[in-house]
Amino acid sequence: MDAKTLCLGVLVMGDASGYEIRKMFEEGPFAHFQDVGYGSIYPALSKLSEEGLIAVTDTPGEGHPDKKVYAVTPAGREVFRQSLARAPMPDKVRSDAAFLMFFAEFLDRDHLNAVYDDYLAFYRARVEIMQGLDPEGVPEGRLFVRGLGLAFYQAVVTYMTENRDLLLNAGSGKADAAE
Amino acid sequence: MDAKTLCLGVLVMGDASGYEIRKMFEEGPFAHFQDVGYGSIYPALSKLSEEGLIAVTDTPGEGHPDKKVYAVTPAGREVFRQSLARAPMPDKVRSDAAFLMFFAEFLDRDHLNAVYDDYLAFYRARVEIMQGLDPEGVPEGRLFVRGLGLAFYQAVVTYMTENRDLLLNAGSGKADAAE
DNA sequence: AATGAAATATATCGGATTGATATAGTATAA
DNA sequence: TTATACTATATCAATCCGATATATTTCATT
Numbered sequence: 036m037d038a039k040t041l042c043l044g045v046l047v048m049g050d051a052s053g054y055e056i057r058k059m060f061e062e063g064p065f066a067h068f069q070d071v072g073y074g075s076i077y078p079a080l081s082k083l084s085e086e087g088l089i090a091v092t093d094t095p096g097e098g099h100p101d102k103k104v105y106a107v108t109p110a111g112r113e114v115f116r117q118s119l120a121r122a123p124m125p126d127k128v129r130s131d132a133a134f135l136m137f138f139a140e141f142l143d144r145d146h147l148n149a150v151y152d153d154y155l156a157f158y159r160a161r162v163e164i165m166q167g168l169d170p171e172g173v174p175e176g177r178l179f180v181r182g183l184g185l186a187f188y189q190a191v192v193t194y195m196t197e198n199r200d201l202l203l204n205a206g207s208g209k210a211d212a213a214e
Numbered sequence: 215m216d217a218k219t220l221c222l223g224v225l226v227m228g229d230a231s232g233y234e235i236r237k238m239f240e241e242g243p244f245a246h247f248q249d250v251g252y253g254s255i256y257p258a259l260s261k262l263s264e265e266g267l268i269a270v271t272d273t274p275g276e277g278h279p280d281k282k283v284y285a286v287t288p289a290g291r292e293v294f295r296q297s298l299a300r301a302p303m304p305d306k307v308r309s310d311a312a313f314l315m316f317f318a319e320f321l322d323r324d325h326l327n328a329v330y331d332d333y334l335a336f337y338r339a340r341v342e343i344m345q346g347l348d349p350e351g352v353p354e355g356r357l358f359v360r361g362l363g364l365a366f367y368q369a370v371v372t373y374m375t376e377n378r379d380l381l382l383n384a385g386s387g388k389a390d391a392a393e
Numbered sequence: 394a395a396t397g398a399a400a401t402a403t404a405t406c407g408g409a410t411t412g413a414t415a416t417a418g419t420a421t422a423a
Numbered sequence: 424t425t426a427t428a429c430t431a432t433a434t435c436a437a438t439c440c441g442a443t444a445t446a447t448t449t450c451a452t453t
Contacts, residue, residue: 038439044316052401052402053402053403054402065313069308069312069313070308070440073403074439074442075440077403077405078405078438101402101403102402116320120322122328122332123309123310124310124412126307126336127249127308128247129248129249129306130248130302130306131305133247135298135302137223137247138223139354139358141226141298142298143299149301150301157304175319175380176316176317176381176384177316179381183312187373190368191365193365194366198358202354202358205353205354216409231430233430233431251411252431253413254411257409280432
């Protein structure tokens with residue numbers, strides 16, 4: 036999904052600044068299935084503005100730093116709808132941690148342990164963030180996707196916990212079973 | 215993970231051509247957690263070659279098209295080990311389908327149904343591919359990661375199946391509950 | 394009131410990646 | 424013999440990514 040469509044997606048839910056758009060993909064409801072950085076957001080907002088798909092309200096001076104709030108126009112809403120009408124590209128997962136664990140025999144024990152611990156902690160935190168998102172009065176599609184993300188995170192946490200020994204105590208017989 | 219490290223990762227498991235490396239990320243054991251295209255693989259192989267980290271065996275003519283088989287050198291193996299010693303970047307998921315389903319109310323019914331069906335079929339196929347991979351004599355790290363991928367895919371299939379109505383029969387009361 | 398740390402906010406840049414496409418030999422079958 | 428598909432290498436423009444620069448505000452500490 037290109038940066039322009041992602042920005043429109045945030046804006047159809049409410050006006051926002053570039054900074055606020057970024058936060059949606061960092062911590063907000065999109066965090067677990069899309070990502071886009073400032074290097075894509077700002078050029079995208081410029082283009083969308085040129086094309087008349089969004090309108091900018093610039094508030095310079097007045098005691099605070101410039102704050103440009105973007106709002107989607109009716110034309111933008113229509114373009115967004117058309118973007119969603121296409122068939123989606125297949126999902127893509129990029130997990131460097133999984134790559135490391137795949138080659139566990141190339142890592143020294145301490146590093147492997149740290150990778151495992153950090154990875155599990157990361158996913159546990161994600162579960163909590165997702166559970167914290169308020170599901171009140173949210174359209175069904177958003178509820179569905181939120182549940183999907185949660186199911187995914189929980190599956191990872193469960194698997195990691197249940198199969199810890201397979202990765203970390205491999206080949207060590209039943210030696211240092213105590214932790 | 216940069217393309218060079220990904221290529222080295224494939225090559226430490228056995229010699230391969232650029233085409234074969236690609237297949238590893240398309241269907242092979244890396245398919246569910248990394249991706250890299252020809253546009254990254256060929257430049258990476260050139261650089262690795264220049265740096266003496268891999269060796270090329272060119273077999274031109276002889277009835278078949280050129281086939282360049284790459285093999286990792288001892289220096290390459292060491293560089294690979296060092297690459298793995300760094301802390302991994304956080305996971306990244308990019309799901310355009312989830313983005314569409316998030317905005318379910320913007321999609322017409324037929325398209326939403328198609329998106330749901332294709333998505334579920336895609337993940338069911340992934341589960342079968344993963345289950346088909348032979349786990350005989352595989353190091354523990356690879357078993358662990360294979361299981362992790364499988365757990366993830368199965369969680370998606372289960373959630374999608376159990377929550378179908380939330381997405382597709384939203385707001386329709388208890389009307390056409392029979393399917 | 395000064396200092397520093399953290400958060401808010403916009404923006405840019407080089408290098409890397411992506412998806413599409415070009416090219417071409419082999420194989421199989423209609 | 425036409426064509427469809429697979430194997431195989433390679434390139435390219437458009438885009439994207441991670442890092443960084445800049446600057447103001449807010450808030451707690453000293």
